[in-house]
Amino acid sequence: MIKISEDFCNTSTQVIIGQNAISHLSEIGENKKVAVFHPKKISIDEVKKYLKNYYDFPIDDGEEAKDISYSLKLIKDLFEKGFDRGDYVVAIGGGTVTDVVGFIASIYMRGLNLVNVPTTILGMVDAAIGGKTGVNFENVKNVLGTFYQPSVIIADLNFVKTLPVEEIKKGIAEVIKYGLVLDKELYDFLALHKEDIYNKDLSVLETVVYKSALNKLMVVKEDERETKGIRIVLNFGHTIGHAVEAGSGFKIPHGYAISVGMVCEAKIAEEMGYAEEGVVEDTTWILSHYELPISVDSLSEKIDVEKAIGAITKDKKVRGGKLLMPFPTRIGDWKRVDVPLETLKGFAEQCLR
Numbered sequence: 001m002i003k004i005s006e007d008f009c010n011t012s013t014q015v016i017i018g019q020n021a022i023s024h025l026s027e028i029g030e031n032k033k034v035a036v037f038h039p040k041k042i043s044i045d046e047v048k049k050y051l052k053n054y055y056d057f058p059i060d061d062g063e064e065a066k067d068i069s070y071s072l073k074l075i076k077d078l079f080e081k082g083f084d085r086g087d088y089v090v091a092i093g094g095g096t097v098t099d100v101v102g103f104i105a106s107i108y109m110r111g112l113n114l115v116n117v118p119t120t121i122l123g124m125v126d127a128a129i130g131g132k133t134g135v136n137f138e139n140v141k142n143v144l145g146t147f148y149q150p151s152v153i154i155a156d157l158n159f160v161k162t163l164p165v166e167e168i169k170k171g172i173a174e175v176i177k178y179g180l181v182l183d184k185e186l187y188d189f190l191a192l193h194k195e196d197i198y199n200k201d202l203s204v205l206e207t208v209v210y211k212s213a214l215n216k217l218m219v220v221k222e223d224e225r226e227t228k229g230i231r232i233v234l235n236f237g238h239t240i241g242h243a244v245e246a247g248s249g250f251k252i253p254h255g256y257a258i259s260v261g262m263v264c265e266a267k268i269a270e271e272m273g274y275a276e277e278g279v280v281e282d283t284t285w286i287l288s289h290y291e292l293p294i295s296v297d298s299l300s301e302k303i304d305v306e307k308a309i310g311a312i313t314k315d316k317k318v319r320g321g322k323l324l325m326p327f328p329t330r331i332g333d334w335k336r337v338d339v340p341l342e343t344l345k346g347f348a349e350q351c352l353r
């Protein structure tokens with residue numbers, strides 16, 4: 001079991017990683033009400049043992065459950081059960097659950113205590129950490145959201161036992177991202193452990209989750225609200241990745257889209273002279289080693305290139321005809337670069353056609 005404690009502006013977050021980490025739930029909510037939100041398909045029999053005064057809220061998960069209308073329904077449930085400030089909300093599930101439940105915990109009575117219990121690799125290494133919550137509005141992703149740090153994050157590797165390998169793959173794309181721009185040691189570890197990871201060796205996965213969580217926490221700690229140009233590093237592969245998602249009508253899963261995005265953005269970094277020789281090769285190698293797509297040809301859906309380029313133009317981060325992007329310089333290191341939109345669109349066309 002590994003424990004990390006981090007202080008953010010107003011909150012102290014404890015992260016507990018390991019098999020049976022869930023037992024730490026017994027330490028929360030003394031004399032308080034505890035709302036346990038979890039997807040209907042994930043049993044909480046194991047969880048119940050550690051809680052006294054809890055209310056069970058089985059919910060829907062997946063992207064449809066991120067519509068704001070569903071959050072309002074969940075808020076009504078809390079209200080009817082008389083939850084008030086000081087009470088606890090536990091979000092058990094993948095990134096869609098921690099995004100939605102984090103959101104309602106942050107706005108209900110100006111904030112309840114939040115405990116995230118991610119059950120997917122993507123949740124454990126990314127979505128449940130860092131305090132961003134988000135729900136969808138008018139079919140646009142994450143238009144509504146808050147910054148709200150959970151007080152505890154419990155990543156119990158036992159949840160991986162039921163997780164399809166396909167879902168592990170999608171999460172590993174984000175782990176590879178940390179390796180490529182922040183952590184050469186993690187890159188080297190990943191290079192050696194593909195079989196262990198896809199065969200669900202839980203002690204290897206524990207190391208992967210720990211190293212990833214540490215990387216994300218360090219970045220978020222330095223730039224919690226994305227105001228200092230540091231948190232942008234987490235966006236590596238995501239500008240082109242979002243374009244791929246948009247160009248496929250959101251049929252390509254995020255993990256696969258950013259995989260193509262990372263290769264493309266590494267190529268742009270190399271061609272613009274920011275990345276050392278070999279970065280593109282190492283990026284492509286590790287992603288294909290993990291059987292992740294490295295070009296649009298390896299995707300299961302066709303990309304509408306006009307739509308994809310349109311998404312780049314509409315990117316929230318465009319300022320004065322330029323887009324601030326994190327470029328890998330060598331494995332484990334990065335640099336912020338202001339890229340003219342027209343230059344980026346030109347490179348993106350080459351990658352996506």
Ligand SMILES: NC(=O)c1ccc[n+]([C@@H]2O[C@H](COP(=O)([O-])OP(=O)(O)OC[C@H]3O[C@@H](n4cnc5c(N)ncnc54)[C@H](O)[C@@H]3O)[C@@H](O)[C@H]2O)c1
Binds near residue numbers: 039041062094
């Ligand atoms: N807030 C953030 O910082 C942040 C960061 C990255 C992604 N996200 C969000 O995360 C979401 C994606 O997260 P996700 O990939 O975890 O999706 P998800 O929550 O939809 O889970 C993926 C699938 O795995 C299933 N599942 C979850 N845990 C399981 C388990 N232990 N065993 C078997 N099946 C299980 C779910 O039912 C679902 O079908 C997106 O909405 C994205 O916007 C948020």
